[in-house]
Amino acid sequence: MRNTFSKALYECATEDPSIYIVVADISPAGSMAEFQKDHPDRFINVGVAEQVMIGMAAGLALKGCQPFAYTIATFTLYRPFEMVRDDLCYQNLPVTIVGMGSGVIYSTLGGTHHTMEDIAVASAIPNMRVIAPCDPLECIEATRYCAKQKDGPIYLRIGKAGEPNLTENAVDPWEFGKIRYLQKGADVCILSHGVIMKQAVEVARELEAKGKSVSIVSCHTVKPLDRPGIEAALSNHGEVLVVEEHVPEGGLASRVKQIAWDIQAKCKLHTFTLQDEFIHNYGNHDDLLAAHGISVPAILKAVG
């Protein structure tokens, strides 16, 4: 997904000279190297210095630029948190901070490289919006949106590498602030966002094999969440699953539960999230997710 992001941003920046990218010593994978070569003035590597990455992006935006700040998710959001809050959100500047390798994708690098609670942290700040594309195609749409919008800051939570495309045949187009049906069914609805959508789709296939009719929904805009869309999903299905690579508090799962209570939803509601725990497991991404209790068999077992 990072290469897809880089390519999409490079294309946007080629058309729009106001687009700048400030990176903090991230490897120039894919088109990022081309960006650096073709637009050296607009590619700024501040080094391992995330606070100035955000502060400088704010300064650029204050002078009319459309900046992106880009590095590994934890260093985009956590390290320079006060700059994100004060410089970007308090001043409501159109800066996109891109968190790459979000969730527990960097499984073997350990907890210092995981963002398990980033959606809660980012969503808690007034003016901040949060987008988590589920596949490279959505990442292109989201990047283009971020490159054009002037409304304020966005946390763009993306994956890393090797994610399959899942949305070629989606029912709905990608639209900021709207949930998106990848397919529509009648019995079960799976709500998800981000790269864990791959597991959600596998769960759907298994349920379909058992004769269930399944909706799959990308909740790519986690903030502002499409409340009417979530309400309809809760009302129109007998069973709703939330599958999310995030701790239980403050992400999609807890928001959906709130909405379900508010509307006194009648459906069964299951949520599958990371545990509220730092788990030491140095296998691959799927291994660590499984250690947190998120795997296709675990979900199927719980749903029954």
Add this chain to the structure above:
Amino acid sequence: MLDRRNSYDAAAAKARCKAHRKAILDMTQRVTALHVGGAFSATEAVDCIYYDLMRPNAEGKVFGEGAPDTFLMSKGHGYMIQAIILNGLGIMSDEILNGYCTPGGLIGVHPDYGVPGIEASTGALGHGLSMAMGMAYAVKTQGKDGVVYTVLSDGEVQEGSTWEAVLIASSRGVNNLVAMIDNNNMQSLGFTNETHPSFYPVVDKFVAFGWEAVEVDGHDSQAIYDAVMNRKGDKPFVINLKTTKGKGVSYMESVPMWHYRSPNPEEYAQAIREIDEA
């Protein structure tokens, strides 16, 4: 840049700074919780930037459409002197200034982006230099002729984020950035040279980080002006301003409680008298 060195009017600067200090003291009698000490130590620097260094637009204003230069108050707690000067320049209305720290007012203790004349929200320390550097870099790469001025506190120079900005500013050749450190050697919890002996020397540190750096008396307006006008201009530029917190009022000078206290009526009268007689 327009060279106004020959027409520099030191007497006018001195008169203005007296008036600014008295205007701040007047405000202390209407509302409390003012950072008087820090405003007084930065008075000459901020006055010099607005009145003598920033170039005006066609309407004669240093803020707004066509004004090439930018000032960002990194030490947000020095806002009082900035607000008084913006008001004097006709950029911030009386109505806004008089609403200071009132329920319906537009301005509080620290600068807020969006208020006329305010280029960035500050108050949390260690943010301003990064933003000023980003602004200067933007202006430069947009092919415009503009200088970004900022005033930092000495306390801010202890923030790691400040040094991140110092490093990248020189690495990227941001030579249209002019920073001034209002070095009054005082912080909330004591004197800087006592708590942080290694804080000094300041100028050498900036030079080592690739900046052009000088030190002048921060209450000598002409010295500040000359230092900026005489800079080489091929690197980011910093002046370590040797200042006195509470400058101009004997009982405030270098006394920690005047970081945030307002004078009572007797103290106010004495302060006005001292400034008038100086």
